[in-house]
Amino acid sequence: MTEIETKSAQGQGDGAADERIERIAVIDYKMVTFSLAGKDYAIDIMQVKEIAKAGRFTYVPNTSPFVLGVYNLRGEIIPIIDLRIFFNIQTKARERDAVENLIIVSVDDQTFGIVVDVIDKVVGISQSSIQPPHPLFGDINIKYIHGVVENQGRLYILLDVERIFSSRAKEAEEAAARAIEETLVTEQKPVEAQSKAELGLSFVTDGLAALAKFYVTAINERWVGERFREWRDARRGKDAQLANEAEAREFLSSFYSPFTGALWSDAYAKAVMAHLPDSNAKQINVWDVGCGKGHESYSLAVVLRERYPNARVRIYANDSDLLAISNAPMLTVAEDQATPLYKPYLAKGTSGSLSFSQQIKDTILFEYHDCTNQNAVPNMDLIVCRDTLSFLNAKQQTAVIACFTERLKDNGVVILGANEAMPQRSGWLRHVEADVVSFSKE
Numbered sequence: 001m002t003e004i005e006t007k008s009a010q011g012q013g014d015g016a017a018d019e020r021i022e023r024i025a026v027i028d029y030k031m032v033t034f035s036l037a038g039k040d041y042a043i044d045i046m047q048v049k050e051i052a053k054a055g056r057f058t059y060v061p062n063t064s065p066f067v068l069g070v071y072n073l074r075g076e077i078i079p080i081i082d083l084r085i086f087f088n089i090q091t092k093a094r095e096r097d098a099v100e101n102l103i104i105v106s107v108d109d110q111t112f113g114i115v116v117d118v119i120d121k122v123v124g125i126s127q128s129s130i131q132p133p134h135p136l137f138g139d140i141n142i143k144y145i146h147g148v149v150e151n152q153g154r155l156y157i158l159l160d161v162e163r164i165f166s167s168r169a170k171e172a173e174e175a176a177a178r179a180i181e182e183t184l185v186t187e188q189k190p191v192e193a194q195s196k197a198e199l200g201l202s203f204v205t206d207g208l209a210a211l212a213k214f215y216v217t218a219i220n221e222r223w224v225g226e227r228f229r230e231w232r233d234a235r236r237g238k239d240a241q242l243a244n245e246a247e248a249r250e251f252l253s254s255f256y257s258p259f260t261g262a263l264w265s266d267a268y269a270k271a272v273m274a275h276l277p278d279s280n281a282k283q284i285n286v287w288d289v290g291c292g293k294g295h296e297s298y299s300l301a302v303v304l305r306e307r308y309p310n311a312r313v314r315i316y317a318n319d320s321d322l323l324a325i326s327n328a329p330m331l332t333v334a335e336d337q338a339t340p341l342y343k344p345y346l347a348k349g350t351s352g353s354l355s356f357s358q359q360i361k362d363t364i365l366f367e368y369h370d371c372t373n374q375n376a377v378p379n380m381d382l383i384v385c386r387d388t389l390s391f392l393n394a395k396q397q398t399a400v401i402a403c404f405t406e407r408l409k410d411n412g413v414v415i416l417g418a419n420e421a422m423p424q425r426s427g428w429l430r431h432v433e434a435d436v437v438s439f440s441k442e
Contacts, residue, residue, distance in 0.1 A: 207242030294328030
């Protein structure tokens with residue numbers, strides 16, 4: 001090749017590279033694509049919070065036909081809109097428990113779930129390639145179409161989500177919100193419409209929050225309701241309202257999980273062991289949230305050593321009680337607590353007191369930390385959070401559970417308090433084994 005040919009080839013190469021850079025540079029718009037009745041549609045990705053699958057929506061009366069109901073999305077109640085019905089697209093009758101494809105969108109600080117046939121992919125385009133809408137495109141009103149885009153041989157109808165949800169769907173959202181207030185268990189009815197029992201429970205709920213920092217939500221409301229009936233009956237017609245901190249503590253006396261503040265019994269430890277997933281991993285990570293003085297963490301360490309003898313176990317033990325977490329590494333064990341399960345892992349010190357062996361101590365990393373702040377922990381095989389969520393307010397509970405969802409491995413499990421449960425239809429499966437309940441991802 002001559003010098004001129006070489007320079008010419010280099011020039012062509014530079015030109016091709018510039019052309020590739022230019023093509024990349026013009027991809028300044030991304031959209032989530034999906035199908036309705038066999039036609040391709042898209043939504044600006046900046047308005048999409050997430051995609052999901054869900055069913056069993058809660059029916060809300062007195063709303064438009066395109067509102068399938070409401071859904072609890074990690075503690076947030078959102079209306080579910082069926083775009084097929086909204087656009088008058090003919091579709092098969094929906095089965096009650098059918099699992100639908102959802103695109104979760106956010107418009108003007110309001111969150112909606114929209115039902116579509118199939119969610120396809122994210123497509124990057126140039127904004128300049130968006131053409132004005134035309135009545136021939138789609139079977140829907142042109143005012144709901146932002147434009148049309150051709151990409152890789154497919155023609156997408158780009159929807160104007162803000163216009164859609166600022167009209168009839170916005171009205172439906174407001175109607176759904178009003179209906180939710182009237183129908184959900186957590187509603188606040190006018191005082192004059194409440195029965196004495198409902199009013200008494202409402203006072204107790206408020207008292208628990210004010211006097212004990214205990215917050216009644218879907219996580220514990222079943223236990224609170226049962227406990228209130230016992231409390232009311234025991235007081236034999238007297239005022240059931242909580243008057244002071246002592247009464248609040250008395251009300252909560254039966255709430256706490258077995259062996260709170262003590263080493264687990266051999267039987268309880270074996271019950272927990274039955275919930276642990278099979279794993280051949282060399283590293284097992286565990287998050288012990290609200291570990292207190294360390295009894296729970298040491299019990300866990302022994303259980304995990306028994307369950308995964310060939311793995312390296314690391315327990316991240318956190319608590320916001322500085323005094324408790326400071327003393328946890330120095331925990332001693334009474335002679336009568338040296339059961340067959342724990343005995344192989346105990347050692348007698350120079351003072352004659354029993355404490356856990358260095359092997360067990362090295363398993364646990366005690367740290368002063370509030371779980372409502374940023375949690376810098378790795379992905380977990382097991383999360384233990386007994387009797388802790390109930391002492392966080394509703395917003396904090398939602399945030400911590402979302403963190404659990406993010407940090408828990410797909411085959412991992414979460415163990416909550418004996419009288420706590422993940423909210424229904426929130427993406428968690430419940431498992432019961434030997435008086436211990438655990439939760440795993442759906």
